[in-house]
Amino acid sequence: MSKKKFNFDKQLLIPIAALVALVLFNLIVDPSFFKVTLGTNSSGNPVLNGYLITILDYGSELAILAIGMTLVTAASGGQDISVGAAIAISGSVILKVLCGSNTRPETLQAPIIVAFLVACVVSMLFGAFNGVLVAYFKIQPMVATLILFTAGRSIGAWINNNELPVISDESFTYFGGYIPGIPIPTPFLIAAVCVIVIMLVLKFTTLGLYTQSVGINGSSSRLNGINPEFVKFLTFVILGLCVAVTGLIKVSRLSTINYSVIAKDIEMDAILAVALGGNSLGGGKFNMMASVLGAYVIQFLTTTLYKMEVSASALPAYKAIVVILLVVLSTPVVRKKLDKLKRKLFAKKEVA
């Protein structure tokens, strides 16, 4: 048997094709879209500017979420729609720990790392809550996560007594902005670390094999000694961790929080990233890199729409159309029809 040195996954073609289409579109409409300049920000640090940098910056949050969402989708065949609300919780927790009882402290009341770790624990607990409902009570993932979807933002507000803490310490802004001396947006660096970590996890544990196996054939997995319920539960906990990281970036950007607006509709984008990566939303096989790439493609689309002066609130309408088109094209019923059509066309050509 021959071993291929470089195993190029066809799945990556889908997000790459979408990316190429978007790049071409922007090239034709306005090539200045691709201009990147080196400037300085308000605190005098060198930063890169340009639409491409915006994409790398904001796409990173999505990429981090897409990692967890991919695993959840693969194992449970459903999606977690509570991530936006959960981000509100984790952001709120971070601010609460950093500010203590005072909403506008002069100095941080706790090290940032402590706040982050607390947020991780809290987010993973909420992930575990979703996981228990899905894996052990066998409630459909989207419905089970609907609970947190409703309650999340309220819980976030409740943690800080509905006040909006503001952090003045500059070092806190590094996570969502720039670290002095590094002109690359920090979220991109964080996303890179997350991607490396998950790649290492997939390499040095059997997580990938287990999640795919459970998602494809739970019964068979059980007979091979895997505990399907636990695997599903675990993916939700991992997604919780991703949520905590995204929460940190989100609150760091503003140094404060708006419970009803923070990470709004991000669940839709995260799910879309998974789908755009060519991963079946019905679970099973996945390609992590494709999802991550999918996330940046979504941000590319969003930024392009923004540049064309589509208002923020109208964006969902356009994205919804993209989602439906994608899903319709990937359903077995439509695929069969397309295959038939293709065969017919080819047959005609041969006759001619």
Place this chain on the structure above:
Amino acid sequence: MGDNNKKGGFSGWFARTSDTNLLLTITIVVFFVMYIGAMVFQGGGFLKPQTFLHILNNNGALIITACGMSLVMICGGIDISVGGVVALVSMSCAVYLDRDVLNPEKYAEKPGKIFVALLIALGIGLAFGVVQGFLVAYLEIQPFIVTLAGMFFARGMTTIVHTDPFNVSNEAFVKLKDTRVIVPGLGSVNRKGIYIDAYVEIGVLVALLVVIVLFALLRWVKLGRGFYAVGGNPQSALMLGVNVKRTKFLSHLICGLLAGLAGFVYFMHVGSGSPSHASGMEMNAIASSIIGGTMLTGGVGNIIGTLFGVLSLATIQNIVASAGLGEAWWTGITIAGMLCIFLVIQSVIIAKKKKLLTK
């Protein structure tokens, strides 16, 4: 296997009653316990009939969407676009009715007509129902994905129709909006000693009519029983000679249509258009259905239960508010908590019943 027909006492009743009736009983009992509890322990407003009527007035649209939601859920689907549709409908109707104000050059002398607004509302609802129903039933896409996209589409379209919230000043509409239907015999005397009639809004009557029509549909019409059959076991339903695809399609169509109607009722209640209208309504509708005894897995549910589900939800919000927990976040948390409890109850009860039956 024991013969459950012969078992007496509670366990016999528990095992014998149909799932629908069992869950309905729980819902009604919970509602009355809650409301009477509120009357006894909090008194005040809860003793006045108008408080109860206000619950209806504030939730006419929710009752209608929840009814549609129950129907789809009974048929084994789900529709989370309803909130978005309600917002889109109220914005569209508002823009149409106030077109003489928004665009005086063109329509100065021709303000919008109410029946056209109603047609717009139903048309939007129907369009959503047809498209979503087609995608779900004939292309076999998961209803959650389809209607999630529908929700985002509707929300996005709302701001495309008009960005800013505004109050409608169309005269005929304002008159309709302020119409109060007096409920005789339920009035109360206020602090100054003046007798005030109790009233409901027109929307409430529409909502109650919808409840009655849907109840009849689900109970006596063949199509209605088809919803239960398809939701209970689509494979079996097919073998029994039910047209499964058409039934699924119609469930989404009716739900969409009802969302359109609910949009108009909502619009009559608030009298304005705004992109943030009815935010989270899909969630409340699902929660009401579940609390009302509709099973997410399909095949089990009752419209009367859904009505009580909405009332329970509204009552608990009133209780939370009057208990001094007025902060906004309590609403979300209580609904989610209640939903969670009922979901788990359903899951546990059905599992337990299965065990009882196989003993």
Place this chain on the structure above:
Amino acid sequence: MKEKAVLELHGIVKSFPGVRALQSVDFTLREGEIHALMGENGAGKSTLIKVITGVYEKDGGEILLKGIDGPASIHSPQDAQNSGISTVYQEITLCPNLSVAENMFIGRTKGLATNWRKMNQDADKILKSLDIPAKATQQLGTCSLAVQQMVAIARAVDMECKVLILDEPTSSLDDSEVKKLFGLMRDLKAKGVGIIFVTHFLDQVYEVCDRITVLRDGKLVGEYEIKDLPRVQLVSKMLGKELDDLSDIKGEPKEEEENANEVPVLEAHQLQSNAGIKPFDFYIKKGEVNGFTGLLGSGRSECVRAIFGADHVIGGSVKKNGKDVKIRKPLDAMKNGIAYLPEDRKIDGIVGDLSVRENIILAAQVLRGFFRPFSKAKTYEIADEYIKLLNIKTASADTPIKSLSGGNQQKVILARWLLMHPEYLILDEPTRGIDVGTKVEIQKLVLKLAGEGMSVTFISSETDEMLRTCSRLVVMRDRKVVGELKGDELSQSNIMKTIAGHEEEKGGESVE
């Protein structure tokens, strides 16, 4: 159409991806007869029935119905119902959330509205006449399985039908209910209804049926009058071995090393699972190949599933090499060196979208642990080794397993378990639905493994395979162990007689 025929099938062909389920099957059902459709699993009975009832679209051939000129067009269960074909399926195909009455009438009433009063009255009348202990208004799900099956039968019978199809309706019924059903069938027969009856219970066939059609491997074996076909011959036709051939079969000589003191590799005592089998005893020694035999549904698979912990074990104990072990889930069994190749390759065996390589390493990987994955190079090495060893035909180790043929899929699953180096290997129908060459390869492999000291339990619907490989056979009927054959007792006719049961005494004559 033939005289008195109500239903005629000519040259019915139906293929599924990779399988030719029906190859030009003819079938005739006459007025007022009860016609048994027999065949082992995979013979094509259920497929044939689903073609008749419009669940499957046939690929070729035609269906003729009495009273309809030309070929009948049946494209959906509704069409079949309207053409006077009513069916009771093997699995209960009713809606458990509806009432008993609704289940009897849904999909076949005219008009838009439901008249509950009339429907309940009609239903009660039917229930009473058939002596079914249920109320019309009761939710179906609250009835016992037997009652549900009777309701399904009541529904089918109440329809004005010319053809009634009963696809294994008796598996959940007790004796008195079966009697009731038979009475009903005889009444309908007297009224001229043609009945197709599928069952695995031979006694029932000989009790009510007039005629038997036997299918094997999707092909028609023949149509016989019941009086012309003794039990043993029926079994031999189903299993595909003519009696004349029997003497030609020579099992490879097996060495019987009787050593009473030897501790069995695995010993089960009064083991019982929730899958409905009676408690059973079982043992297997080192290097032994034994088997469970019996017709489909006799509980063969359930026994081995209980040993492996695949079903929920509710009683009994298991000893491994003389020591008590607890096997509650498959992982426990795997840790004790037990491997299980499941009966249903598609549902329990393959993980369809994963590659051949991943499918091979799956079980061994789970045993190795979550934090100790094989390196990618190592998995290729293993996969290549086993692909070569078992001669698996695949484009590469990275091909998804679902695109392989049935036989090669089975070899991959076999490789998965061999990689675990088990002490005790259970093979449940390893040769079903695969080509002859592969079948022989697998049998050879089993003997080779046993020679190397592995204990193997081998289950197959094909008795000659069992005879060739097993030194001891546990015979099952109706979900309990009814006998054990070993040494000289092992012969095709002995097995058939033990399976057939009642004719045991007369069996000697039939073989003559």
